[in-house]
Amino acid sequence: MVTRGFVGRRQPPETGARLPPGQYLTDDFxxxxxxxNPVVDLATWRFTLREGSRPIKSWSWDxxxxxxxxxxxxxxxxxxxxxxxxxxxxxxxxxxxxxxxxVAAPTGFLLAESYDDYTTNVPVADLVGGRALVAxxxxxxxxxxxxxxxxxxxxxxxYFWKSAKWVRGLRFTNIDTAGFWELRGYHMYGDPWRExxxxxx
Amino acid sequence: xxxxxxxxxxxxxxxxxxxxxxxxxxxxxxxxxxxxCGLAEQYRAGQHVDVRLTAEDGYxxxxxxxxxxxxxxxxxxxxxxxxxxxxxxxxxxxxxxxVGDRVELRGPIGGSFxxxxxxxxxxxxxxxxxxxxxxxxxxxxRAQGWRAIPAALIYSARTRAEAIAVAExxxxxxxxxxxxxxxxxxxxPGGRRIDAALVADALARTGPPGKVFLCGSNRFVAAAxxxxxxxxxxxxxxxxxxxxx
Ligand SMILES: Cc1cc2nc3c(=O)[nH]c(=O)nc-3n(C[C@H](O)[C@H](O)[C@H](O)COP(=O)(O)OP(=O)(O)OC[C@H]3O[C@@H](n4cnc5c(N)ncnc54)[C@H](O)[C@@H]3O)c2cc1C
Numbered sequence: 001m002v003t004r005g006f007v008g009r010r011q012p013p014e015t016g017a018r019l020p021p022g023q024y025l026t027d028d029f030x031x032x033x034x035x036x037n038p039v040v041d042l043a044t045w046r047f048t049l050r051e052g053s054r055p056i057k058s059w060s061w062d063x064x065x066x067x068x069x070x071x072x073x074x075x076x077x078x079x080x081x082x083x084x085x086x087x088x089x090x091x092x093x094x095x096x097x098x099x100x101x102x103v104a105a106p107t108g109f110l111l112a113e114s115y116d117d118y119t120t121n122v123p124v125a126d127l128v129g130g131r132a133l134v135a136x137x138x139x140x141x142x143x144x145x146x147x148x149x150x151x152x153x154x155x156x157x158x159y160f161w162k163s164a165k166w167v168r169g170l171r172f173t174n175i176d177t178a179g180f181w182e183l184r185g186y187h188m189y190g191d192p193w194r195e196x197x198x199x200x201x
Numbered sequence: 202x203x204x205x206x207x208x209x210x211x212x213x214x215x216x217x218x219x220x221x222x223x224x225x226x227x228x229x230x231x232x233x234x235x236x237x238c239g240l241a242e243q244y245r246a247g248q249h250v251d252v253r254l255t256a257e258d259g260y261x262x263x264x265x266x267x268x269x270x271x272x273x274x275x276x277x278x279x280x281x282x283x284x285x286x287x288x289x290x291x292x293x294x295x296x297x298x299x300v301g302d303r304v305e306l307r308g309p310i311g312g313s314f315x316x317x318x319x320x321x322x323x324x325x326x327x328x329x330x331x332x333x334x335x336x337x338x339x340x341x342x343r344a345q346g347w348r349a350i351p352a353a354l355i356y357s358a359r360t361r362a363e364a365i366a367v368a369e370x371x372x373x374x375x376x377x378x379x380x381x382x383x384x385x386x387x388x389x390p391g392g393r394r395i396d397a398a399l400v401a402d403a404l405a406r407t408g409p410p411g412k413v414f415l416c417g418s419n420r421f422v423a424a425a426x427x428x429x430x431x432x433x434x435x436x437x438x439x440x441x442x443x444x445x446x
Contacts (some may be wrong), residue, residue, distance in 0.1 A: 002220060003304050005297040006254040008262050009289045022263050024289065034313055035439045036426035054332045081263055117437075146419065184312045185214060198310070200213035 002061055018075060020081055020192035026082040034180065037145045038115040038166050045150060047134065048169035049101055050080065051179055056172075061150070062099060067092045072156065077192040079159040089154055091135035094127040097170075102133035107172045111179060112153045112164040120164050121188065122155055124172070131157060142162035159190040159197070214307045216253065222277055222300045228363050231331065232295055233269070234280045236306065241278045244309035244343035245317050246271050247256040247335040247414065247442075250280070253305040254293055267335035267416075267442075268309065269366075281365060282332045301378035314442045316412060319349030323407035325434070327355040327395065327425040329417025332444055333365050336414060340373055340380065348379055353403035357385040357395050357421060381406040395421075400428045413439040 010016070015025055048058040055092025059067070070093040079084045098105060105124045112120050126132065135154035136143060143149030155162045161181050182188055185198040194201060219238035227233045227389035240250070242367070249267045284295025310375070316324065316339045326336040333356055343352055360362035364384065374382040383403050386392045402409070413434060415422050422441045430436050 001257055001305060002257055003293070004299075004302050006256050006262075006293050008254070008256045008361040009287075010260065011404060022261070024262065031443055033441060033443075035425075035441055036430060038436070080265060146423070153266045180313070182232050185310065196330040198307075200215070 015085075018085060020077055022197075023077055023081055023083040023192065026084055028078070028082075030078065030082055031146050032078070032080055032161075033165065034118060035114075036080065036154045040115050040145070040150055040166055042150060043196060047082065047151065049097065049103075050169060050171040050173070051106050052173070056103055058169075059100075064092065064134075064151070065136070070096070072133060072135075074145075074156055076156055076160055076163075079161055079186065079190065079197050083192075087123045088138075088139050089133060089135045089156075090137040091133035091151070091154060093130055094132045094134070094170075095130060097134065098128075105172065107174055109176045110173045111170050111173050111177050112162075112167050113171055114164050115166040115168050118164055118166075120153075120162050120181050121173075121177055121182060122153075122158070122162055123176070123189070126155060126158065130186070131155070135163075145147055157191075159192055161186065162190055181184045206346050214251075214376075216305045216307045219300060219304055219306045219378060221300050221304070222311075223272070223302060224269045224298055227281055227365055230295070230363065231281055231283045232298075232366055234282060234298065235277045235279075236280065236304070237277045240306065240308060241276050242272045244268055244272060244276065244278070245312070245315035246338035247315035248309035248311045249311065249335065249442075250278075250306045250308035250434045252290065253307070255443070262289050265310070267338070269334045269337050269341075271338055271345055273345075281331065281337075287331050289394065296363070299390060311442070314414065314416075316414065317342060320412060322350035322352060322411045323409070324350060324352040325403060325407055325410035325413045325429065326352065327357075327403075327413075327415045327417075327429070329357045329395075329421030329425070330359075330363075330444075331365065332417030332421065332442070333358075335416055335442060336384060337366050339414065340370070344373065344377070344382075348377060351379045351407045353381045355383045355385065355395055355399055355403050355425070357387060358387040359387065360385070361386055374379060375378070395425055395428060397428055397431065400425075400432045404432055404434075410434060410438060414442075416442040417444065419443050420441065 219236040223235040
């Protein structure tokens with residue numbers, strides 16, 4: 001349906017090709033979250049891998065920092081329509097976490113759990129093979145608390161609500177279990193290139 | 202944090218056609234836009250819609266806008282859109298939009314940042330700039346039949362002329378003992394910013410809040426939530442919404 005008089009701001013073709021449908025480019029780093037930043041103390045921070053309620057392995061901050069590091073460079077996309085190009089992240093890949101825990105993924109689904117009680121679901125297949133990190137650095141610096149520091153899940157090929165801020169653990173679940181936004185009408189998977197913003201997209 | 206509002210059931214958000222039925226300035230930079238639309242009666246105060254504009258050649262742009270109205274049986278809903286310089290979507294609304302024009306809407310989105318009377322209170326609300334829009338909707342909803350619930354609004358704007366719906370907000374506060382308005386005008390002589398004293402005043406009027414909603418720029422929301430937590434409000438009660446950077 002055409003809107004009278006709307007022309008829009010075209011992107012240069014190179015930019016347009018890099019933007020998923022319905023997204024626009026920003027140089028800012030907008031912030032969206034459900035409440036205030038939780039206070040997370042590195043002295044008591046722990047990151048725990050669980051199967052259901054059973055802990056598989058848990059790391060202190062120092063132990064986590066000693067794990068192999070992976071860097072990632074590229075574009076990120078938020079469901080609220082902004083995309084940001086050429087971002088740099090560093091952290092521990094999901095593969096290295098599993099290797100350090102000495103396990104293979106016991107189920108096909110995960111729920112990321114955060115210090116502010118936020119949760120979000122991601123299929124295990126989307127985390128393995130170097131596709132996802134638990135990130136602790138952005139642009140060469142520790143991640144600012146506004147952006148989820150000290151550690152956030154980082155799954156750049158999905159909308160950014162899947163990259164849970166202030167993450168405190170990953171829980172393997174037997175079935176794909178909706179998290180905070182997925183319970184409120186957001187898509188269970190969230191592929192920006194298929195514009196899977198909300199349930200039914 | 203799951204206690205702040207009830208969970209809305211998942212719904213399929215489809216695009217609805219909407220037609221502008223009225224458009225009027227609210228401040229020098231903000232316009233009120235009334236739209237007739239199929240989803241006009243199905244939302245909760247505080248929720249937002251996605252607005253999609255389509256050019257002749259099929260090019261589209263989408264942005265989110267909070268709903269300013271409370272459902273009122275009119276088949277229409279109200280948005281309040283601040284025209285930003287070079288803003289792709291807000292620019293169309295401020296420079297071009299007219300009665301009879303058609304856009305598309307989907308929603309209502311954002312069940313966690315929403316309030317209805319049965320959710321209870323007292324309500325502590327704090328807004329910076331156009332962040333007042335979803336909180337105005339909550340106060341309008343409260344006035345429809347939930348006046349027993351105390352509510353305080355802390356509202357920070359650069360100048361009085363830029364404060365959205367300030368006359369309506371002052372009328373709520375003047376005519377309803379359950380509502381208090383705490384203006385922080387930052388760029389005028391004698392102006393102030395939101396500070397601990399302002400938060401203490403608001404809390405003195407409401408008593409311990411049951412629901413807290415903060416909306417505005419990231420800087421405003423970060424400052425306001427720090428002050429409110431420092432005043433002893435449990436962080437888990439606080440819901441935030443941020444309009445961009
Ligand atoms: C949940 C939610 C609710 C919201 N509710 C409201 C609301 O009730 N009212 C409201 O007014 N807003 C609201 N917003 C903000 C709104 O969604 C838009 O972000 C806002 O209107 C700007 O969109 P735009 O297309 O006009 O500007 P954009 O085109 O996105 O530009 C944003 C800014 O960047 C600048 N800019 C961008 N590109 C360029 C360029 N190439 N050259 C120069 N400058 C550039 C623009 O000048 C502008 O200042 C809400 C946002 C969210 C997430």
